[in-house]
Amino acid sequence: MEIVIREYVETDAEALWNLFFCTVRRINIRDYSQEQVEAWAPDGFDLSVWKQYMKDALPIVAQIGDVIVGYTDLQADGLIDHFFCHHEYQKRGIGKALMNCVLNRAKQHGLKRCYSHVSITARAFYEHFGFQVAEIKNVEIRGQHLKNFVMEKWM
16 A cells, blocks of 8 residues: 655644654563653653644654554754654554655754654664764653664765
């Protein structure tokens, strides 16, 4: 089936939260403990906070048929703050389609650099697109410490 890349609409917010939650809990568990993924994607998170974040971030959404299968964003300074592919649609070209879209937008906006705070799980994916580790970090989320990488790509 065809992957459609489109702009975010407010009615996507809940589906994006579910995608984020399930992906962190089912995919990132490969590289993080149960306590860490529960802190990262907590039960009972306030959906109104998420909706406001999505409204501000203006993500790019990937869809196959009527299923949202991934999303990302590109902030004005080149930050890719979120980049997630549905846990049931991994390794099907969705991430590639989203990353190509983000990098093309970055070029169109004249950005010199894109960067992201990348999980252990996503590091190889970002490296495949020419991102390099600029810094190794240990971030605290809801009392849990998670290792991640600041990765950057110079355009």
